[in-house]
Amino acid sequence: MSDDISISEKAYQYLRSMIIDGKIDTNKAFTERALAEKLQSSRTPLRAAINRLEGEGLIERLAGGGIVVREIKIEELVEILMVRLLLEGEAAALCAARAPAEATAALIAQSEYFLTNSDAEFDAFWAYDDRFHHYVAEHSGKPLLAKLIGNLRDMARMCHVTRMEHSFVSQAEEHIAVLRQIEAGSPELARQAMVDHITKVRERLMRWLFDS
Known part of the structure; x- marks a missing residue:
């Protein structure tokens, strides 16, 4: 067995x-x-x-x-992002009360790398993006919440348009904004920064779709 x-x-x-x-x-x-x-x-x-x-x-x-x-269609991707906005906003708020300062500072340093390396390899950025979202979810202290967020992110990646998101600098700036509020121990500001980030991700994807 x-x-x-x-x-x-x-x-x-x-x-x-x-x-x-x-x-x-x-x-x-x-x-x-x-x-x-x-x-x-x-x-x-x-x-x-x-x-x-x-x-x-x-x-x-x-x-x-x-x-x-399964093929994840655009309509489903938009819905996934809407749900992620709610769940990851909550995760960021919880993370602000729990995340270790040194680990948060280290992730900020990793984020800053992409501010000056907009031509970085896509897979390298995706790996970093995973680390950021995983860090916030895991340090929410809610295993089920972290699992749901991870599953939704995986489903989103199955939609082909997610590979069109190459705004590395913008995303890194948004990640840093979230991490700074986590570092400061500000739950509601961390929540809002994460909501702003996922909203902008959705807006960039929609803009790419309409422009292509």
Whole structure:
């Protein structure tokens, strides 16, 4: 039984990373059997992994028994950002009362790097962006809140337009504004700074859509 759990967890982590990174085509259906052969796994632990991914809204089962990665459409992305605005605003307020000063200062320093490196690699910025949002969520002290925020961010990344957001300097400035209020221990100002940040992210994405 423990071996099945270990295999299932590995399959889950592998598939989840492939989905979030856009390495599995949203238009290409696959089956449990084909996936089991590719991963050299039995179908029982693989099915458990697939069920978890389905529960997270990352994949869908087709009527014929196939499985497909969900396509996150623009309308859903806008809704995700609306929910994130509420949840991450609350996380920032809670974080302001809990985050360690040294770690916050270190993240501010990382943010400042992107103020003068607007031509940084996209993946490098995404990794930093993950660190920022994960830091705020984790230091909210609310594990369920942090998990919900993480899942919503992963779903948002499955929408192709999120890769069009290249305003690294603007985002870094907004992150610093949030972190400064967290550093100062100002919950409501931290909340507002995070709300402002996600609002601006949404506005930039909409502007890109209408201009393209």
